Amino acid sequence: MRLPGRIAAAIEILDDIQARHRPVSEALRDWGLSHRFAGAGDRAAIGNLVYDALRRKLSLGWRMGVESSWGLAVGAAVLEWGEEPAALNAAFAEDRHGPAAISEETILRLGEDTLAEAPDHVRADVPEWCVANLRDVFGDSWVEEAAALGGRPPLDIRVNTLKGGRAKAVSQLARLGVEPTPLSPVGLRIPPAEAGRRHPNVQVEEAFQRGRIEIQDEGSQLCALLVGAEPGEQVLDFCAGAGGKTLALAAAMGNRGQIFAYDSDRSRLAPIYDRLKRADVRNVQVRSPAPDALEDIVERMDRVLVDAPCSGSGTWRRRPDAKWKLTADSLARRLEEQDTVLRDASRFVRPGGLLAYATCSLFAAEDGERVEAFLMAHPDFEPASMAEAWAKALPGVAAPAFPGGNLLLSPHRSGTDGFFLALLRRKV
Numbered sequence: 168m169r170l171p172g173r174i175a176a177a178i179e180i181l182d183d184i185q186a187r188h189r190p191v192s193e194a195l196r197d198w199g200l201s202h203r204f205a206g207a208g209d210r211a212a213i214g215n216l217v218y219d220a221l222r223r224k225l226s227l228g229w230r231m232g233v234e235s236s237w238g239l240a241v242g243a244a245v246l247e248w249g250e251e252p253a254a255l256n257a258a259f260a261e262d263r264h265g266p267a268a269i270s271e272e273t274i275l276r277l278g279e280d281t282l283a284e285a286p287d288h289v290r291a292d293v294p295e296w297c298v299a300n301l302r303d304v305f306g307d308s309w310v311e312e313a314a315a316l317g318g319r320p321p322l323d324i325r326v327n328t329l330k331g332g333r334a335k336a337v338s339q340l341a342r343l344g345v346e347p348t349p350l351s352p353v354g355l356r357i358p359p360a361e362a363g364r365r366h367p368n369v370q371v372e373e374a375f376q377r378g379r380i381e382i383q384d385e386g387s388q389l390c391a392l393l394v395g396a397e398p399g400e401q402v403l404d405f406c407a408g409a410g411g412k413t414l415a416l417a418a419a420m421g422n423r424g425q426i427f428a429y430d431s432d433r434s435r436l437a438p439i440y441d442r443l444k445r446a447d448v449r450n451v452q453v454r455s456p457a458p459d460a461l462e463d464i465v466e467r468m469d470r471v472l473v474d475a476p477c478s479g480s481g482t483w484r485r486r487p488d489a490k491w492k493l494t495a496d497s498l499a500r501r502l503e504e505q506d507t508v509l510r511d512a513s514r515f516v517r518p519g520g521l522l523a524y525a526t527c528s529l530f531a532a533e534d535g536e537r538v539e540a541f542l543m544a545h546p547d548f549e550p551a552s553m554a555e556a557w558a559k560a561l562p563g564v565a566a567p568a569f570p571g572g573n574l575l576l577s578p579h580r581s582g583t584d585g586f587f588l589a590l591l592r593r594k595v
């Protein structure tokens with residue numbers, strides 16, 4: 168397929184997503200199944216157009232002056248990929264699968280800086296109702312922060328130090344263009360792919376198959392390191408999910424001590440077994456959900472990590488459809504769940520032990536406000552120093568500012584996904 172056909176396919180898929188409220192990955196997969204002639208390069212380019220269009224849905228629509236799927240896909244080709252409108256029109260005219268031409272009026276509009284006149288939420292590419300949530304956290308820089316959530320993400324990798332160091336992994340993966348991440352001492356990064364290119368499929372690499380590396384955003388790696396788990400300690404990962412942070416904790420503990428990996432959702436926990444095996448992790452007990460699943464460890468844990476269910480607003484670069492699906496009602500439900508998990512998980516912390524609360528959201532309501540509400544209701548807990556935790560876990564790495572004493576990472580600030588982490592100590 169040539170570019171006009173790829174853009175036409177992206178328009179069809181964006182229409183499908185819009186009409187049937189479908190997840191992007193499902194719409195792309197179904198399109199692939201019904202267009203088997205399309206090769207890997209076609210699928211990569213079409214997928215990128217669809218994701219780029221969704222990441223910057225409002226600003227592309229504004230700059231094109233048309234909010235239709237045509238406007239978004241053609242807008243992504245021109246404004247994100249750098250295609251010339253006149254050259255695109257010539258290619259569209261020669262291709263019977265090509266989309267409708269770009270009008271003279273739109274071409275003139277594209278030559279002007281119309282975005283400067285757009286409302287803030289359009290420049291930021293976020294739903295209007297989310298504005299207060301972002302402004303509360305970032306003040307005057309909220310538009311820049313939100314706009315950075317509309318960029319393409321890098322592919323980040325965590326080196327499993329149970330199976331070797333970062334230098335070895337760099338040499339094994341050199342042909343993929345990996346570079347060390349700036350903050351995490353165990354991170355590697357493949358920069359964002361350009362235009363129609365995709366990241367390499369890291370999961371087919373021998374290093375991945377043999378458990379020497381995991382795919383994990385640098386922000387997530389930092390959160391796991393800042394929990395500060397040490398060899399020999401007793402640690403509960405209360406919202407373990409598929410085990411991304413469990414694996415990182417196990418590596419930080421050198422496979423010594425004990426991690427309990429729990430999640431209230433059995434199906435989310437399911438992949439953890441294979442991942443533990445592949446990574447050669449031997450200090451994790453998986454506890455499936457059951458009424459008394461954790462009763463034997465009440466008040467016994469040195470550290471409890473609550474990687475809470477959240478809106479995922481910090482990961483909008485990777486899941487742009489989630490940005491447009493989020494509603495005020497679903498956010499309100501998340502806040503209730505966050506209060507519940509924090510309260511329930513806190514029972515397991517021993518006196519003097521640490522409770523770490525993490526989200527991949529940038530909304531104050533899900534982050535600092537939940538911590539404040541918890542501290543109000545639990546006077547036996549107090550904030551623990553993030554600056555000290557950083558200095559210990561990441562010696563030699565310049566510490567960022569810690570707003571309200573907590574860690575706040577974002578694509579704009581740290582080049583990572585958005586993450587929040589608060590550390591609380593149970594008083595003795």
Ligand SMILES: C[S@@+](CC[C@H](N)C(=O)[O-])C[C@H]1O[C@@H](n2cnc3c(N)ncnc32)[C@H](O)[C@@H]1O
Pocket residue numbers: 405406407408409410411412413429430431432435474475476477504507508
């Ligand atoms: C952000 S995800 C965890 C991701 C995981 N820690 C990782 O690093 O891959 C949040 C998890 O919290 C779990 N969860 C939600 N409510 C819970 C509850 N009341 N108790 C325990 N886990 C809960 C969800 O099933 C989900 O897997």
